[in-house]
Amino acid sequence: MLKKLLPVIEHALKKPIWDCRMCGQCVLHSTGMTCPMTCPKTLRNGPCGGVREDGNCEVKPEMPCIWVKAYDRTISLPLPKVWKEHYNELRPPVDMQLQGTSSWINLVTKRDQQTPVGWAAPDGKH
Amino acid sequence: MSVLREKLENTNDVVFTAEFPSVDGAGMAGVEKNVARLAPWFDAVNATDNPAAHAHASNTTTAIAMKMHGLEPIMQIVCRDKNRLAIQSDMMGASLHGITNISLLTGDDVTAGDEPESRRVFDIDSAQAINIARGMAGGTYLSGRAIKPAPDFYIGAVENAAAPPFNYRIQRALKKHRAGAKFLQLQICYHPDRLEAFCKGVAEVAPDLKLIPTFLLVKSAKSLDYVHNKIPGIDVPAATIARVRNANNQRDEAYKLTLELARHALSLPGVRGLHVTDFRHDDSLVEFISDLGRRPRN
Numbered sequence: 001m002l003k004k005l006l007p008v009i010e011h012a013l014k015k016p017i018w019d020c021r022m023c024g025q026c027v028l029h030s031t032g033m034t035c036p037m038t039c040p041k042t043l044r045n046g047p048c049g050g051v052r053e054d055g056n057c058e059v060k061p062e063m064p065c066i067w068v069k070a071y072d073r074t075i076s077l078p079l080p081k082v083w084k085e086h087y088n089e090l091r092p093p094v095d096m097q098l099q100g101t102s103s104w105i106n107l108v109t110k111r112d113q114q115t116p117v118g119w120a121a122p123d124g125k126h
Numbered sequence: 127m128s129v130l131r132e133k134l135e136n137t138n139d140v141v142f143t144a145e146f147p148s149v150d151g152a153g154m155a156g157v158e159k160n161v162a163r164l165a166p167w168f169d170a171v172n173a174t175d176n177p178a179a180h181a182h183a184s185n186t187t188t189a190i191a192m193k194m195h196g197l198e199p200i201m202q203i204v205c206r207d208k209n210r211l212a213i214q215s216d217m218m219g220a221s222l223h224g225i226t227n228i229s230l231l232t233g234d235d236v237t238a239g240d241e242p243e244s245r246r247v248f249d250i251d252s253a254q255a256i257n258i259a260r261g262m263a264g265g266t267y268l269s270g271r272a273i274k275p276a277p278d279f280y281i282g283a284v285e286n287a288a289a290p291p292f293n294y295r296i297q298r299a300l301k302k303h304r305a306g307a308k309f310l311q312l313q314i315c316y317h318p319d320r321l322e323a324f325c326k327g328v329a330e331v332a333p334d335l336k337l338i339p340t341f342l343l344v345k346s347a348k349s350l351d352y353v354h355n356k357i358p359g360i361d362v363p364a365a366t367i368a369r370v371r372n373a374n375n376q377r378d379e380a381y382k383l384t385l386e387l388a389r390h391a392l393s394l395p396g397v398r399g400l401h402v403t404d405f406r407h408d409d410s411l412v413e414f415i416s417d418l419g420r421r422p423r424n
């Protein structure tokens with residue numbers, strides 16, 4: 001029951017504020033509360049090389065690049081220090097199996113931290 | 127060992143890299159012609175992956191053809207057209223043919239090309255692709271399945287030193303380096319001050335990361351206008367365009383400008399080579415790198 005209800009509630013809350021795409025593995029805290037899934041290239045690890053001189057998106061010139069926004073907000077918002085430090089962490093590939101599920105449940109069950117066995121983080125940890 | 131790796135890792139030589147012209151209809155004869163033109167002058171040449179989102183002969187097959195004819199490829203893989211499975215098979219396929227220089231990049235969006243109605247993939251991003259390549263070189267696919275023996279990769283990437291968010295670009299280079307990139311080819315840049323700040327910053331946080339800035343040979347102010355207006359991520363200052371426009375001989379002035387920028391770049395910390403892209407298609411490509419001290423290889 002909760003498994004069905006929570007995604008609906010989560011989407012209802014997060015869609016209007018962050019244009020949440022329900023990837024099921026939320027990283028908002030480390031991206032200055034800016035959703036990387038709204039980047040047209042769905043990049044999880046920072047801006048592409050096409051960001052325009054005015055800070056707008058290569059693909060949608062009328063939209064600010066979400067990674068420029070994320071960077072500015074990471075610096076200016078009063079977020080916890082560890083969240084800010086996570087801005088440049090290497091985020092693993094999106095697990096497509098979690099699409100549409102509640103990131104809240106996945107956070108509690110730690111399902112969102114499962115990565116493929118071959119995904120060694122640069123410090124050697126998985 | 128690849129010449130690129132040998133030179134970058136074991137010598138202090140400046141390396142020169144270029145772009146292999148996209149292969150469409152000219153067949154192996156066309157490849158041979160381009161190899162003959164580039165091989166004496168360049169250490170390694172990029173085999174591109176559907177550049178600017180236009181379809182051409184594939185990255186892997188182009189790299190194989192180059193290698194067959196004696197030119198060392200840097201095989202690019204972009205994240206736009208292939209999911210993580212296909213990207214790993216590109217790398218394994220390259221390794222099968224003895225190709226070791228692999229450069230992983232995000233890629234232009236499909237809307238930059240002539241088939242903007244295509245589905246964009248971007249299943250993984252460039253930093254993730256680099257980390258997966260490092261994992262493969264360590265003996266496993268992303269799944270954890272063993273590869274024995276592990277492929278020998280010399281992993282590279284691309285970064286734009288001069289696009290917003292300016293203050294973050296050094297950190298992003300560091301992220302790619304930590305993920306496994308040993309060298310970075312940099313996007314064309316007409317802001318020497320930004321390039322300088324970037325190279326100095328990278329040299330401080332990642333002294334082992336080899337930087338290869340890119341320079342574009344153009345003939346006229348019109349080409350600079352084009353680059354400024356049409357290639358996202360490259361800003362050409364108005365004063366720079368005016369300098370070329372107001373010159374008596376635009377061809378000469380554009381050449382001089384590029385030479386000055388390249389000389390400045392070579393003086394910066396961390397810079398170990400130059401990448402040259404050619405919009406002029408005359409004999410100035412060889413003149414350019416000769417002026418920068420390059421002698422043909424024997």
Ligand code: SF4
Nearest residue numbers: 039048057058065066
């Ligand atoms: S410019 Fe920014 S928002 Fe646009 S595709 Fe690149 S990273 Fe994504």
